[in-house]
């Protein structure tokens with residue numbers, strides 16, 4: 001999980017923090033302004049979206065919210081019926097054959 005600021009670089013593309021004092025190695029400027037983006041991996045998929053805010057605090061909250069939104073249907077905690085456990089299914093199948 002990572003949170004980063006995406007700033008359009010004067011030299012093209014987006015600014016990075018690879019230069020001295022975490023400055024952009026291309027244009028030499030500090031990252032200022034620009035929206036926050038978050039990126040995390042969930043269930044083998046990469047979620048990479050803009051938080052659509054320039055506030056870091058809000059971006060962290062947005063990422064948490066997005067994560068929870070992805071995890072809830074996965075864990076069946078959103079009110080949907082979980083699948084019957086495998087053991088139980090096998091038992092009822094066996095009983096039906098005898």
Ligand SMILES: [Zn+2]
Pocket residue numbers: 008009010011014015016024025026027028029
């Ligand atoms: Zn730059």
